[in-house]
Amino acid sequence: xxxxxxxxxxxxxxxxxxxxxxxxxxxxxxxxxxxxxxxxxxxxxxxxxxxxxxxxxxxxxxxxxxxxxxxxxxxxxxxxxxxxxxxxxxxxxxxxxxxxxx
Numbered sequence: 001x002x003x004x005x006x007x008x009x010x011x012x013x014x015x016x017x018x019x020x021x022x023x024x025x026x027x028x029x030x031x032x033x034x035x036x037x038x039x040x041x042x043x044x045x046x047x048x049x050x051x052x053x054x055x056x057x058x059x060x061x062x063x064x065x066x067x068x069x070x071x072x073x074x075x076x077x078x079x080x081x082x083x084x085x086x087x088x089x090x091x092x093x094x095x096x097x098x099x100x101x102x
Contacts, residue, residue, distance in 0.1 A: 002097040006071065010094060013070035019063045022049060023072055026086045042076045043085030 002010070014020055025031060029040050032048045039045075050060040064084055067073045071090045076083045 001100070002094055007094075007097065007101075009070045010072065013066045013072060016063065018053060018055065019067055022053065022063060023067060023086065025049070025052065026073065026084060029085065039083065041085075042078060043074070043083035046082045046084060049084065 014023075026044060026049075029035050029044050030037070032044050032052060034048050035044060046057075046060060046064060049064065050057055053060055055063070064073065064075070068075050068084075071087060071094070073084045074087045076085070
């Protein structure tokens with residue numbers, strides 16, 4: 001069950017159309033042109049997300065950090081690169097909380 005503070009963090013993260021779009025795109029990592037099948041488990045490289053969004057590196061990183069802090073994505077470092085994937089278990093918990101609360 002998500003606390004009220006956690007729900008507020010999620011709502012803030014999802015209030016921005018670009019962050020919502022990132023979350024939608026991460027649902028299908030293979031939709032990114034440079035995505036390798038062997039990397040699907042760790043996620044999509046932030047560079048690929050940035051390129052697709054057409055945003056600057058710092059803005060993309062800030063948006064992904066906000067999604068991570070809200071518990072919607074997980075970040076994994078591999079060398080100098082950071083990969084992001086959706087946290088499906090936490091998203092399922094969120095949906096359950098929303099059904100129970102609303």
